Amino acid sequence: MSQNQYSEDLAHIRSMMERSSRFLSLSGWAGIIPGMLALAGLAAATWCIRQASATGRYDAMDNHDSMLVIQLGAIALIVLALSIFASWYTCMRKARLEKQSTWTPAIRNMLLHFAIPLMAGAIIVGWIYQKEQWQMLSPVLLSFYGLALVLVSQFTLRSVFWLGILEISLSIPAGITGWDLPVLAIGFGLAHIAYGIMMFNKPKA
Numbered sequence: 001m002s003q004n005q006y007s008e009d010l011a012h013i014r015s016m017m018e019r020s021s022r023f024l025s026l027s028g029w030a031g032i033i034p035g036m037l038a039l040a041g042l043a044a045a046t047w048c049i050r051q052a053s054a055t056g057r058y059d060a061m062d063n064h065d066s067m068l069v070i071q072l073g074a075i076a077l078i079v080l081a082l083s084i085f086a087s088w089y090t091c092m093r094k095a096r097l098e099k100q101s102t103w104t105p106a107i108r109n110m111l112l113h114f115a116i117p118l119m120a121g122a123i124i125v126g127w128i129y130q131k132e133q134w135q136m137l138s139p140v141l142l143s144f145y146g147l148a149l150v151l152v153s154q155f156t157l158r159s160v161f162w163l164g165i166l167e168i169s170l171s172i173p174a175g176i177t178g179w180d181l182p183v184l185a186i187g188f189g190l191a192h193i194a195y196g197i198m199m200f201n202k203p204k205a
Contacts, residue, residue, distance in 0.1 A: 022155055025094045027094040032193050035192030042181055042189065109155045113155065125137065136175070138171070139174045142167050146168035146171065166187070
C-alpha cells in the first residue's frame with residue numbers, strides 16, 4: 001500500500017468516525033427561516049404593544065392574565081413551534097439528500113443537550129410570568145438559548161458554539177430598558193439569518 005493510499009484511508013476512517021459522533025448536515029435554511037420567523041414575530045409583538053399603548057391596555061401587563069400578555073405569549077409559541085419544525089425539516093431533508101442517517105446517537109445527544117437548558121429556561125420564564133418581572137424575559141431567553149447552542153456544538157458544527165456565545169453576550173444589553181425588542185431582533189433574527197447565509201457560503205468538504 002502506497003503512502004498516498006494509506007493517508008486516504010486514514011482520512012476516510014476519520015471522516016466516518018466524525019460523522020458517527022457529530023451531526024454535520026446542518027442546513028442554511030435552518031438558520032434563515034427561524035430568523036425570518038423571529039423578525040416577523042417581533043414585528044407582530046411590536047404592533048400589539050403599540051395598539052395596547054394607544055388604547056391604554058399596555059398598563060394591563062401588570063396583570064399576567066391581560067389580553068396583551070396572552071397575545072404576546074401566543075405569538076412566541078407560534079414562532080417557536082414553526083422555527084423548530086422548519087429547522088428539523090430542513091436539516092433532515094439535507095441529511096437524506098446527502099444519504100446520511102436521520103436518527104443517530106449524535107442527533108439524540110443533540111436533542112437531549114438542547115432540551116435540558118431550554119427546559120430550565122422555561123421554568124425561569126414561568127416564574128417571570130408568575131411574578132410579572134417582564135424586564136427579565138429577554139435576558140433569560142437569550143442566555144438559556146445561547147447555553148443550549150454551546151452544549152449542542154460538541155455534537156455538530158463548531159461554529160454553533162460561537163453563535164451560542166453571541167446569544168449569551170446579547171443577554172447583557174437585552175436587560176437595558178428599551179433595548180429588549182431590538183436586541184431580541186438581533187439575537188433571534190439577524191444572527192440566525194447571517195449564520196444561515198454563512199452556511200450556504202461554506203465550502204463543501
